[in-house]
Amino acid sequence: MEITMVVDGERVELTVEPRHTLADVLREQCGRTGTHVGCEHGVCGACTVLVDDEPVRSCLMFAVQADGSTVRTVEGLESDDGTLHPLQEAFVAHHGLQCGFCTPGMLMTALHLLDTHPEPDRETIRREMSGNICRCTGYMGIVDAVEEAARLR
């Protein structure tokens, strides 16, 4: 099927198989390998992207369903000159990652969290980020990073 999406500000026209998930199409046909695929059945949260500004597990959405949508991935976070997004800076400063596998999903979920909860407390951060699993950090650094990014906004 032919589909059209806007991915990180770039209009793309693709031919996809209906069974291909948005995650796979982003990675394999759009070169957006920053979006990570962990469990492939909606449990780990690593593949979270924003579709029309809302967080979505891109392994639970077929790419054909995103036809006509605007998709934002982790690779759209930094500015054109390579400056990291404040959220990314905060993750670096607070050791919000170790191996980094979960980080793309963490960042995209946190981005939406900050849009919808301008002044989140730690409990809110933990609750809203609970759909993203990290096996390295123990989450403390992630919560610290999101908290600081919220404070700096």
Next chain:
Amino acid sequence: MKCAPFEYVRPTSVDEVLAALVAADGEGKILAGGQSLVPVMALRMARPAVIVDINRVEGLAAVERDGDTVHVGALVRHRTLAEQSAHPLLAEAARHIGHAAIRTRGTAGGSIAHADPAAELPVVAVATGATVTAAGARGDRWVAADDLFAGPLMTTLDADEMITGLDVPVPTRWGFAGFARRHGDFALVTVVVAEVRGQVRIAVGGVGAVPLRARAAEAAIGEPVERVAQLVGDELNPTGDLHGSAEFRRGVAVEMARRALASAGI
């Protein structure tokens, strides 16, 4: 894993959906939010030949109050349900569903049709005495929630029928209590208490094949809360699994019933 190949159709009206289901001759599956169906397909536990994507069907995404009932379109997302104020019990239940990214996509109609006995909305539907509208080739029919759920992930709907919405009475008093080990997990036990048109109904999710009415407890309303909650537990016949033994689940059910009754002020 990856899903098996399927034919994909994307109708824009209920009539087109029904025609696609008939054409699929029992091999079709409706795709709404996909938060339960796609994992099942990815694990190859389901491999429907035809996916009928209803996300672009018009007119199924409204939440409307009509007297003492709220109509919820089949495509209303959990996020919308959590944020609406027309039906506070539905809002509370929706806030307990999964995680933010799940609530973005998951739908009310899909949750009901999927009929997971541990899911939140089926328990609310049974507790409130909701009615489901099912469209089919022979026209619409209305199915009471009590008659809808046939078993785990099974309903009494036919393969060529489609849920278009649900009518959920607004309870005058209500309580919702669920226990999950981690935020966003399916609850081990969910108890919903709803007073609808003067009658108190109690439904329990997660401890049987379908959401269960606690009828003996309902009949004992007016007695002390602890006694009514105990009756909820006595009626259940839970099975144990790796998430908790049968007796643990019964104990949790009693406590959730106590909390739901207390928060309803009953």
